[in-house]
Amino acid sequence: VLYLKRRYGFSAAHRLFNASFDDAKNWKVFEKCNNPNGHGHNYELELILSGPLDADSGMVVNILDLDQIVEEQLIEHVDHKHLNLDVPFLQGINPTAENLAIAFYERLHPLIPGKAVLVGVRLQESKNNLAEYYGQAPAVPLVLQTS
Amino acid sequence: VLYLKRRYGFSAAHRLFNASFDDAKNWKVFEKCNNPNGHGHNYELELILSGPLDADSGMVVNILDLDQIVEEQLIEHVDHKHLNLDVPFLQGINPTAENLAIAFYERLHPLIPGKAVLVGVRLQESKNNLAEYYGQAPAVPLVLQTS
Amino acid sequence: VLYLKRRYGFSAAHRLFNASFDDAKNWKVFEKCNNPNGHGHNYELELILSGPLDADSGMVVNILDLDQIVEEQLIEHVDHKHLNLDVPFLQGINPTAENLAIAFYERLHPLIPGKAVLVGVRLQESKNNLAEYYGQAPAVPLVLQTS
Amino acid sequence: VLYLKRRYGFSAAHRLFNASFDDAKNWKVFEKCNNPNGHGHNYELELILSGPLDADSGMVVNILDLDQIVEEQLIEHVDHKHLNLDVPFLQGINPTAENLAIAFYERLHPLIPGKAVLVGVRLQESKNNLAEYYGQAPAVPLVLQTS
Amino acid sequence: VLYLKRRYGFSAAHRLFNASFDDAKNWKVFEKCNNPNGHGHNYELELILSGPLDADSGMVVNILDLDQIVEEQLIEHVDHKHLNLDVPFLQGINPTAENLAIAFYERLHPLIPGKAVLVGVRLQESKNNLAEYYGQAPAVPLVLQTS
Amino acid sequence: VLYLKRRYGFSAAHRLFNASFDDAKNWKVFEKCNNPNGHGHNYELELILSGPLDADSGMVVNILDLDQIVEEQLIEHVDHKHLNLDVPFLQGINPTAENLAIAFYERLHPLIPGKAVLVGVRLQESKNNLAEYYGQAPAVPLVLQTS
Numbered sequence: 001v002l003y004l005k006r007r008y009g010f011s012a013a014h015r016l017f018n019a020s021f022d023d024a025k026n027w028k029v030f031e032k033c034n035n036p037n038g039h040g041h042n043y044e045l046e047l048i049l050s051g052p053l054d055a056d057s058g059m060v061v062n063i064l065d066l067d068q069i070v071e072e073q074l075i076e077h078v079d080h081k082h083l084n085l086d087v088p089f090l091q092g093i094n095p096t097a098e099n100l101a102i103a104f105y106e107r108l109h110p111l112i113p114g115k116a117v118l119v120g121v122r123l124q125e126s127k128n129n130l131a132e133y134y135g136q137a138p139a140v141p142l143v144l145q146t147s
Numbered sequence: 148v149l150y151l152k153r154r155y156g157f158s159a160a161h162r163l164f165n166a167s168f169d170d171a172k173n174w175k176v177f178e179k180c181n182n183p184n185g186h187g188h189n190y191e192l193e194l195i196l197s198g199p200l201d202a203d204s205g206m207v208v209n210i211l212d213l214d215q216i217v218e219e220q221l222i223e224h225v226d227h228k229h230l231n232l233d234v235p236f237l238q239g240i241n242p243t244a245e246n247l248a249i250a251f252y253e254r255l256h257p258l259i260p261g262k263a264v265l266v267g268v269r270l271q272e273s274k275n276n277l278a279e280y281y282g283q284a285p286a287v288p289l290v291l292q293t294s
Numbered sequence: 295v296l297y298l299k300r301r302y303g304f305s306a307a308h309r310l311f312n313a314s315f316d317d318a319k320n321w322k323v324f325e326k327c328n329n330p331n332g333h334g335h336n337y338e339l340e341l342i343l344s345g346p347l348d349a350d351s352g353m354v355v356n357i358l359d360l361d362q363i364v365e366e367q368l369i370e371h372v373d374h375k376h377l378n379l380d381v382p383f384l385q386g387i388n389p390t391a392e393n394l395a396i397a398f399y400e401r402l403h404p405l406i407p408g409k410a411v412l413v414g415v416r417l418q419e420s421k422n423n424l425a426e427y428y429g430q431a432p433a434v435p436l437v438l439q440t441s
Numbered sequence: 442v443l444y445l446k447r448r449y450g451f452s453a454a455h456r457l458f459n460a461s462f463d464d465a466k467n468w469k470v471f472e473k474c475n476n477p478n479g480h481g482h483n484y485e486l487e488l489i490l491s492g493p494l495d496a497d498s499g500m501v502v503n504i505l506d507l508d509q510i511v512e513e514q515l516i517e518h519v520d521h522k523h524l525n526l527d528v529p530f531l532q533g534i535n536p537t538a539e540n541l542a543i544a545f546y547e548r549l550h551p552l553i554p555g556k557a558v559l560v561g562v563r564l565q566e567s568k569n570n571l572a573e574y575y576g577q578a579p580a581v582p583l584v585l586q587t588s
Numbered sequence: 589v590l591y592l593k594r595r596y597g598f599s600a601a602h603r604l605f606n607a608s609f610d611d612a613k614n615w616k617v618f619e620k621c622n623n624p625n626g627h628g629h630n631y632e633l634e635l636i637l638s639g640p641l642d643a644d645s646g647m648v649v650n651i652l653d654l655d656q657i658v659e660e661q662l663i664e665h666v667d668h669k670h671l672n673l674d675v676p677f678l679q680g681i682n683p684t685a686e687n688l689a690i691a692f693y694e695r696l697h698p699l700i701p702g703k704a705v706l707v708g709v710r711l712q713e714s715k716n717n718l719a720e721y722y723g724q725a726p727a728v729p730l731v732l733q734t735s
Numbered sequence: 736v737l738y739l740k741r742r743y744g745f746s747a748a749h750r751l752f753n754a755s756f757d758d759a760k761n762w763k764v765f766e767k768c769n770n771p772n773g774h775g776h777n778y779e780l781e782l783i784l785s786g787p788l789d790a791d792s793g794m795v796v797n798i799l800d801l802d803q804i805v806e807e808q809l810i811e812h813v814d815h816k817h818l819n820l821d822v823p824f825l826q827g828i829n830p831t832a833e834n835l836a837i838a839f840y841e842r843l844h845p846l847i848p849g850k851a852v853l854v855g856v857r858l859q860e861s862k863n864n865l866a867e868y869y870g871q872a873p874a875v876p877l878v879l880q881t882s
Contacts, residue, residue: 013307037376040334082331134148160601184670187628229625454748478817481775523772589869646829
């Protein structure tokens, strides 16, 4: 069981908001995170990849290839953006750390080059808060049974 | 498989000590951590929660509710305290990182609000030393949690 | 020469923008930081205070008093806000790290309790970028000349 | 399920290189990491141990014993060395983060004192890149299956 | 103007306390830091040295010599200790960050080897609180040290 | 007094070595840092700039311009290199942190765009060791006289 973890950063604004709530309920549930003009974070994204060790390169995945894909397909779309307003693939999604981790996993999972698999996505939005999503049906044996 | 991780900090004194050992054996096993007047740490606590994504809030757990419970039920009891002397629910426990992680898990597990489950507790006592406890019969699948 | 440094954090959105520039020039000067819907950061603020050591308390400034003032007079006004839109005392200021450091210094300088003086303000907006402002006429020697 | 994680650091030079590749292919696969004279990193190593809690000590493993073994058997051999040239047990291994994590696991796994088991090795070579290896047949359950 | 900065760490307990105050005043001034059984921190100490560049070694000070002195003369005396009770050279000193920085500067200033001078001491006791002391009559020019 | 600080990173190998010493003296002075095949670090470089606030941009220096210059003129020359062997402008320099800070300052000082001045260079080579160089005749009033 071998993992390669790779980290990326981006800075973005967002607003927690549920369109089906009225203003009072939005404030009650999300409090200051519901500020109408938004607030922001320096997000730290970690991709968790697994796969067979490539004997020639000694790597799970070619990092240079991976970086190019992640930069083009994800980071450029979210860095220095407002996540509620500027990102087509996040339209209609309330940008909690949990929802963003799921959305990033879904977006990147099909794009990983070579034999590596995107096992999970870890998204830290502040020093004290982070979400991790490992997909619904992991393609690699994340889970070894006890007995 | 979705996790929300939330971090808290506290500063406390402690002394590693086994009342059934004599002084010589206490020193042999715990060395400088056995200093009679104690020493201390800036502890970093991470709670690892899992559960269904609440569709309305886009969260695993309401962080504001969680924070209130953890502050009142744990942090206020250990912050700026001597863990061997000042904390009723730690009486008789040798406060190693391992034992503290277990004790904090046991204390907080029944108190998590909503549908989230406390999967594990990670307690870092110094830059180079930390313990993690995931309970004896986790209700949700565990992935080995790193960093 | 004795300093006490105290750190605070807040998360906010902002947009670099000069109202006297047209859109093309705003983009040329500020590039992605000029995104109309804004982006955001986890800001880290450090206050640098100096003053005589209070013999009774062994402190330059009472931290508990300082924290209350800084929270009420600054952090509550900027945390989880859009710095261009939501903060009266920043109205008309292009919120670069430099301008924010100056504005925060000006706001907090008159409010420091006791005999301590706010020597400077350090504002980090991302891992790689930070500004520091030490006022125009420091009340304490920043530096002692060699000879 | 209880883990003790312990961190060590070392500074080393290395060069990514496959002896069966010609120069052009080595450059194509490894790019700047293939620089003939090498480059280097401050490596951060985390050992992930599990095992029964020792009732007398309140620990999974005696950290002082562990530190002595890891320092003597690993850190002294790699710290301030060139990993391709100076380390007998790494001879012939292309020192990617993945290969180093595997090699360190293999070297340390038989050496852990007491009843603890080395579950995994986490090796961070830079802020954004790290590998983790959990062995081929873990002696303790890494994860418990859901249903 | 050339500086060499060197960092050390230690873990200790302390209690803020003024023997000339009654209990009520001690609590009023120091609040939870006055807890009778103490609390603790992972302290981070940075020594700020200046001096001519030694042409032979390319260094301001031989770090190996410096480390030996600092470990023997300071760290061994405070690490895993209670600063109010276990440290002869701190007797009678209320161990605020400010007072500790001054005491460590006074203790180490005469002990620096070679031509280097101890310009200042920076002591961080928690993520958000630190003190710096630069002596009363620095022999070399001071620049306000940040980060 | 306004500063803008900007951080860059690079990974490199180096060997502490004085060509006028014999092997025994090189080892005595530099010990493990003298390992013939070198070792390496993840270096963190901070540039400390000062200057008038540009009223139009609200900045001391245009960061995008600065980054391009620093990347092209410095980082590309040292990143993933052996500092003793691969870097023409470091030829003959014993690559201690002190010497590197001086060399980087000398190289970058004439290249800063606009009205900003490179006041100093801070180079961290490991968690516990860093050097800072502020030039011999600062062009801005770093130094305010005491009396």
